[in-house]
Amino acid sequence: MKIIHTVAEMQAHSESLRNNGQTLAVVPTMGALHAGHLSLVKLAKSRADQVILSVFVNPLQFGANEDFDKYPRDIKNDEHLARQAGVDILFYPSRKELYPEHYHSYVCVDTLTEYFEGDIRPDHFKGVTTVVSKLFNITKPHVAVFGEKDAQQLAVIRKMTRDLNFDIDILAGSIVREKDGLAMSSRNVYLSKAARVEATILFKTIELVKSSLNNGFHDIEALLAQAKTNLKKAPLATVDYVQLVDAETFKPAQSLLQGKAYIFILAVKFGSTRLLDNLHFTM
Amino acid sequence: MKIIHTVAEMQAHSESLRNNGQTLAVVPTMGALHAGHLSLVKLAKSRADQVILSVFVNPLQFGANEDFDKYPRDIKNDEHLARQAGVDILFYPSRKELYPEHYHSYVCVDTLTEYFEGDIRPDHFKGVTTVVSKLFNITKPHVAVFGEKDAQQLAVIRKMTRDLNFDIDILAGSIVREKDGLAMSSRNVYLSKAARVEATILFKTIELVKSSLNNGFHDIEALLAQAKTNLKKAPLATVDYVQLVDAETFKPAQSLLQGKAYIFILAVKFGSTRLLDNLHFTM
Numbered sequence: 001m002k003i004i005h006t007v008a009e010m011q012a013h014s015e016s017l018r019n020n021g022q023t024l025a026v027v028p029t030m031g032a033l034h035a036g037h038l039s040l041v042k043l044a045k046s047r048a049d050q051v052i053l054s055v056f057v058n059p060l061q062f063g064a065n066e067d068f069d070k071y072p073r074d075i076k077n078d079e080h081l082a083r084q085a086g087v088d089i090l091f092y093p094s095r096k097e098l099y100p101e102h103y104h105s106y107v108c109v110d111t112l113t114e115y116f117e118g119d120i121r122p123d124h125f126k127g128v129t130t131v132v133s134k135l136f137n138i139t140k141p142h143v144a145v146f147g148e149k150d151a152q153q154l155a156v157i158r159k160m161t162r163d164l165n166f167d168i169d170i171l172a173g174s175i176v177r178e179k180d181g182l183a184m185s186s187r188n189v190y191l192s193k194a195a196r197v198e199a200t201i202l203f204k205t206i207e208l209v210k211s212s213l214n215n216g217f218h219d220i221e222a223l224l225a226q227a228k229t230n231l232k233k234a235p236l237a238t239v240d241y242v243q244l245v246d247a248e249t250f251k252p253a254q255s256l257l258q259g260k261a262y263i264f265i266l267a268v269k270f271g272s273t274r275l276l277d278n279l280h281f282t283m
Numbered sequence: 284m285k286i287i288h289t290v291a292e293m294q295a296h297s298e299s300l301r302n303n304g305q306t307l308a309v310v311p312t313m314g315a316l317h318a319g320h321l322s323l324v325k326l327a328k329s330r331a332d333q334v335i336l337s338v339f340v341n342p343l344q345f346g347a348n349e350d351f352d353k354y355p356r357d358i359k360n361d362e363h364l365a366r367q368a369g370v371d372i373l374f375y376p377s378r379k380e381l382y383p384e385h386y387h388s389y390v391c392v393d394t395l396t397e398y399f400e401g402d403i404r405p406d407h408f409k410g411v412t413t414v415v416s417k418l419f420n421i422t423k424p425h426v427a428v429f430g431e432k433d434a435q436q437l438a439v440i441r442k443m444t445r446d447l448n449f450d451i452d453i454l455a456g457s458i459v460r461e462k463d464g465l466a467m468s469s470r471n472v473y474l475s476k477a478a479r480v481e482a483t484i485l486f487k488t489i490e491l492v493k494s495s496l497n498n499g500f501h502d503i504e505a506l507l508a509q510a511k512t513n514l515k516k517a518p519l520a521t522v523d524y525v526q527l528v529d530a531e532t533f534k535p536a537q538s539l540l541q542g543k544a545y546i547f548i549l550a551v552k553f554g555s556t557r558l559l560d561n562l563h564f565t566m
Contacts, residue, residue, distance in 0.1 A: 013451045104393040105412075105446030107442070111387045129388075130447075137448040163388030164413075165420040167294045 003090045007098075007138050010091050014052070014140040015097045022049040025171075026141040028132060031055040032072040033081045036176040040145045041085040052139045053082050054091040055097065061127030067272075072186055090142050091139060096273045098134060109134040109160050114252055116241055116265065117152050117276075122198035128153055129160045136166055145171045149183050151278040152250055175277070177203065183277045194236060197272035201234035202268055202277040205242075208265050210279055218256050218283075221243050223264075231268065240274065241269035247280065256283045284366045286373045288551045290381075290421050293374050297335070297423040305332040308454075309424040311415060314338040315355040315469035316364045317458040323428045324368040325455045327378050337374040339381065344410030350555075355469055359540050374422060381417060390416040392443050395533055399524055399548065400435050400559075411436055412443045419449055428454045434465050434546050434561040435533055458560070460486065466560045477519060478553035484517035485551055485560040488525075492547050493562055501539050503566075506547075514551065523550035523557065530563065539566045 004010045014024060018098055025048035027040045037053075039268040044051045055078055062068035075092060082090050114116075136144065144161075146154050158170050176184045181203030182196075191199055205227050212223055227242050244253050247261035256262065264279040284445045287293045297307060308331035320336075327334045338361055345351035358375065365373050389409055395401075396408040419427065427444075429437050441453050459467045464486030465479075474482055488510050495506055510525050527536050530544035539545065547562040 007448055013450075015450070019302070021302070058405045102394075103446055104395060105390070105443045106393070107388070107390050107416075107447070111385075133390075134448045135467045140450070145286060163386055164390070165290055165294075165417045167298070167420060167423070 001079075001087055001090055001213075002044045003079070003092060003096070005092055005094065007093065009137050010052075010089075010093075011140065013089065014138075017050055018140060023143070024048055024050050024052060024133060024139065024141045025143040025145060026052045026054060026139040027087075027145045028054045028056075028135050030057045030071065030186065031078045031140055032074060032189075033078045034176075034184045034186065036147055036149065036173075036184035038081060038085045039176050040147060040173040041082070041087055043171055044143065044145045047143050047145075047169075047171065048141070050088045051086070052089040052091055052141065053087040053095075054135055055138065056091075056093055056131070057132040058127055059095060059099070060130055061124050062101045063121055063124065066121070067187070067190075070207055072189055091135075093138075098131070106130045107160065107164070109156050109163070111153075112156055112159055115250060116243070116245075116267070118265070120240060125153070125156050129156060132157055133160070133164070133166075136161075136168060141168055143169045143171055145173055147175070148278070148280060149175045149185065149276060151276075151280070155248065155250055181207075183275070185275065187273055187275070189271055190273040195273070198234040198236050199270060199275060201231055201237060202266060204233075205230045205266065206264065206277055210281075213281060220253060220256065227264075227266065231266075232242040234268075236270050240269055242264055242266045258283050284362075284370055284373055286362070286375060288340040288375055288377065288380070290376065291377045293335075293372075293376075293421050294423065296372065299419075301423060302332055305424065306426070307327065307331055307333050307335060307424045308426040308428060309335045309337060309418060309422040310370075310428045311337045311339075311418050313340045313354065313469065314361045315472075316361045317459075317467045317469065319430055319456075319467035321364060321368045322459050323430060323456040324365070324370055326454055327426065327428045328369055330426050330428075330452075330454065331424070333371045334369070335372040335374055335424065336370040337376075337418055337422065339374075339376055339414065339418075341410055342378060342382070343413055344407050346404055349404070350470075350473075355472055358451060374418075376421075382416070389413045390443065390447070392439050392446070395439055395442055398533060399526070399528075399550070400413075403523060403550070408436070410441050412439060414463065415440055416443070416447070416449075419444075419451060424451055426452045426454055428456055430458070431455045431561070431563060432468065432559060434548055434559075434563070438531065438533055444454075464490075466558070468558065470556055470558070473556040474553055478556070481517040481519050481557060482551075482553060484520060485512055485549060485558055487516075488513045488549065489547065489560055489562045493564075496564060501538065503536060510547075510549065517551075519553050521552040523552055525549045541566050 025044035107129040108126045308327035309460045390412040
């Protein structure tokens with residue numbers, strides 16, 4: 001596995017691989033790799049000759065009072081896991097390399113970023129779309145892979161890719177879960193023991209909604225009420241939002257139409273740790 | 284000369300040229316081609332195997348009360364001139380192709396875009412950086428060529444290219460002038476006969492400042508006062524700004540330092556027609 005730290009070397013290497021007829025996939029991450037990330041690498045390997053994994057804790061997507069400083073970092077372990085997973089190139093730039101002094105350029109997507117995560121975390125998506133644009137320009141991939149756990153982020157990146165005409169296929173990897181159903185996340189390590197036990201409520205609520213849908217129960221208000229009632233079983237949890245949205249626009253669905261894609265999304269806080277989970281489904 | 288209208292065809296064509304080892308240059312224009320544009324094509328040809336000329340009147344960079352509707356359009360003549368100049372590919376997309384319904388993504392550069400043109404034309408540069416990013420992603424060039432006449436635009440594009448890590452060399456073409464010194468611009472056709480005569484005042488003022496500088500006259504306040512006094516010789520002219528700025532940041536220079544690059548910039552209105560001109564120099 002090749003390890004690259006600078007933009008110039010990464011661009012030259014990608015360019016040379018492309019000139020040799022190789023197809024490239026990038027998996028952008030903030031490190032603290034877990035089985036969720038590794039499933040994205042696997043998906044990437046199935047679709048390209050060479051897989052680039054980027055590790056960069058992007059300051060631009062953290063709010064002033066968020067966990068940028070304490071976000072878990074363990075590059076040695078990330079390197080080990082990446083090598084094991086068959087990553088070809090680990091791109092691990094410094095903050096100064098990506099955001100030099102007097103950095104002033106940004107990429108933003110309107111509308112889609114105004115609700116849910118964008119409402120709770122102002123400028124979060126602007127940070128995401130900016131760094132992803134940079135990573136696209138640096139790694140020059142044919143394919144980029146993102147996790148479905150961050151469902152709204154995935155929708156925002158798809159929208160940006162299409163609008164700005166990046167000639168890159170965006171692939172989505174399914175959520176990978178712990179044995180008890182908790183969606184894998186680098187932030188799960190923040191949970192107290194008690195919160196960790198209660199945190200399965202997100203998955204349980206998703207299973208409940210899924211089974212209701214499968215049983216032909218399609219009344220949106222009633223489904224959301226059922227979900228909210230279920231979440232009350234976890235006394236340590238504070239609900240940020242529970243909603244059923246159009247999969248592309250992230251606007252709350254008014255009714256469920258045959259053939260259309262929707263996402264049931266929820267964000268729940270345990271202390272200062274926010275957990276996201278979701279269920280994609282097509283009617 | 285190949286004429287391409289769609290994003291998909293342009294991307295596939297550029298990709299195939301790159302895969303065959305060809306270097307590509309793009310010259311983004313809004314059409315209404317004149318000798319200034321053709322000098323950019325010439326520069327592009329000296330630096331790349333294949334030259335792509337794009338013609339697109341970008342609605343995003345026009346303000347609500349600006350001249351988008353009456354901006355000169357003559358694609359047949361543009362096609363003729365492009366062919367004569369040796370353009371290899373004319374990319375001529377429709378508005379719907381570049382900005383489909385529910386278009387929501389933008390690229391912006393802060394700070395540098397806040398003064399002068401950015402101050403007078405809010406959102407102008409956001410429109411420019413957005414369309415140029417799109418054109419970069421669509422045409423996939425190694426080199427992109429812009430005119431020095433739009434000096435601040437050039438600085439903004441250089442900044443965006445560097446910040447967002449586009450792997451593209453930005454080249455600047457010198458200002459091309461009419462016989463009497465007026466900088467060529469597609470907007471010169473708007474000038475009344477009387478204004479057209481007076482419009483040489485911009486070039487004359489530049490020549491005056493240049494000769495003062497060459498004579499070792501380096502007092503910025505006095506140079507600007509001299510320029511303003513000279514502009515008064517044109518009674519139809521209204522001065523938008525006259526300034527001497529740092530070539531990279533576009534901040535007004537406080538003093539002229541040895542080895543540093545500066546630009547003397549001026550914007551003058553004749554009725555509703557704004558003319559820009561400038562002088563790049565290094566102390």
